Amino acid sequence: MLMDSIEDRYYSYCMSNNKPYFGKVMWALQGLPIRHAYMERLVEAQCRDRGGRPFHILEIGSWAGGSAITWAEAIKKFNKGKGQVVCIDPWKLYFDPTKCSDLPQDQQAVYREMAEALSSRKIFDLFLHNIRVSKHEDIILPFKGSSDNILPLFGDGRFDLVFVDGDHSYASVLKDLRGAGRIVCEGGLLCGDDLELQLSQLDGEYVQLHKERDYIADPKTKERFHPGVSLAVGEYFGEVSVWEGFWAMRKQGSGWHQVDFPRLPPDQVELPKHLTCQSPPELVKENYRGYNIVHYLDRHYALAQALGPVDLTKMEEKSLEKIQAAGFCVVGKSLEETECRIDQRLVPEEHPDKHLSKGVALMRQGRFGQAVPALLRAIEMKPHDPAIRNSLGIALYKLGNHAEAEQSFRAALREAPDNADAWVSLSNICCEQGRYTEAVEYLKEAASLDPRDAELITALGTLGLNLKDEEAIRRSLQCFAVTDPNHPLTRELREALGESPVATEGAV
Ligand SMILES: C[S@@+](CC[C@H](N)C(=O)[O-])C[C@H]1O[C@@H](n2cnc3c(N)ncnc32)[C@H](O)[C@@H]1O
Structure with a gap:
């Protein structure tokens, strides 16, 4: 129908x-x-x-x-x-409706x-x-x-x-x-x-x-x-x-003969149950966060008080949909469910970016301890976002929680292996703990993703020189040849490789 x-x-x-x-x-x-x-x-x-x-x-x-x-x-x-x-x-039809x-x-x-x-x-x-x-x-x-x-x-x-x-x-x-x-x-x-x-x-x-x-x-x-x-x-x-x-x-x-039967006092009027489930709309809660909650048929309808009087018995399904979409009506199967839906509606809409920005802002102010809960909330809402995990790793790292920071960077890299920042962060943690050979490998990964980042290429070259890692030295030198051929580190890098200044110029 x-x-x-x-x-x-x-x-x-x-x-x-x-x-x-x-x-x-x-x-x-x-x-x-x-x-x-x-x-x-x-x-x-x-x-x-x-x-x-x-x-x-x-x-x-x-x-x-x-x-x-x-x-x-x-x-x-x-x-x-x-x-x-x-x-x-x-x-069968027995009357003329007119x-x-x-x-x-x-x-x-x-x-x-x-x-x-x-x-x-x-x-x-x-x-x-x-x-x-x-x-x-x-x-x-x-x-x-x-x-x-x-x-x-x-x-x-x-x-x-x-x-x-x-x-x-x-x-x-x-x-x-x-x-x-x-x-x-x-x-x-x-x-x-x-x-x-x-x-x-x-x-x-x-x-x-x-x-x-x-x-x-x-x-x-x-x-x-x-x-x-x-x-x-x-x-x-x-x-x-x-x-x-x-x-x-x-x-x-x-x-x-007339039947001797008394008028029933209101408290003794008991209606058969097949008729009571059809009761008219009944107000069950007034002004719940600006809504009046009415029980009618099989549902509870929370009607915004701003609507004024509403006759649910005459309301068309389309009108109901409209006021629901506009937030003026919330429908639930029970009173509790309806109240819960109203509560959810009234919580300002949550967005993970809001929590990420808050976390990053707190980190900029050096308030890493306060940044962590905001970043964790953002992760709850967007668990696969590498940028959020990376920021959380940095905050934890700054707080000295290196183990969890490392976990966070690794999680970021599982989601996005092309995240150069996460490789650099992971490398920093390794250096902090004296795991230099591991650290240089992570810097190589980062350099292949972001060869124009001078700070990263300097770190790669410096660590390469310290570890005498020829590949790290060569890649650092190749990057500088393109981005900054006169960088002070290039001379040392070339010397370490035993190359003349001309040999690597212009090469990537
Ligand atoms: C007022 S309704 C009955 C309501 C029902 N007793 C109740 O309380 O729910 C009137 C009914 O009488 C029936 N009716 C009309 N003419 C009739 C007839 N000649 N003999 C028996 N029923 C008739 C109609 O079809 C209709 O269903």
């Missing part, structure tokens, strides 16, 4: 990682989650003292399976898994997206996915078809609870209530969703006028409600028991 938003990515993630999905894609989560807490608690109350008898539920209208899973969880929790959840839903609401057309995306989900069959696939990954395939039984056709197939009093949440137009709700009332057992419950306002709270004429619409505003209170549900429930039962829009009635004798 096209990855437009964070939500789309999360939907794809759930589909390919065996996780239930009840987010905004296809409006998979329908209705208010708090209603599910009451649904569960009513099953708990009904299942008390059942003596092991199965508890059977029938649901009209299942969409992505949110309520079906709540019922299944409740049966497993409170009736040892004994019972079934029968789901009736055609999972005629559902009084909202302006541009605010009716929900109906267009639901229509698309039904037409493409994607919502049925999501239902099957959610049931499977929640591990309730064993007790959830989907019937693909309309309640009109399927309800008559069940015998009287067959179910302990029937939940009506199908087509919300007045005629359909009323039909469902009639069909469902018959199949609820004595003492059982008939309940449903989306009763925001009871008929008694509304202007009857206004409701009649809009009874085939899905969701409209009450002109008196401006509260939004489902007119078809309010009217059908009001006509069928009169006043019903209702908690946050979830309503229920008990079948007793020849009639229906």
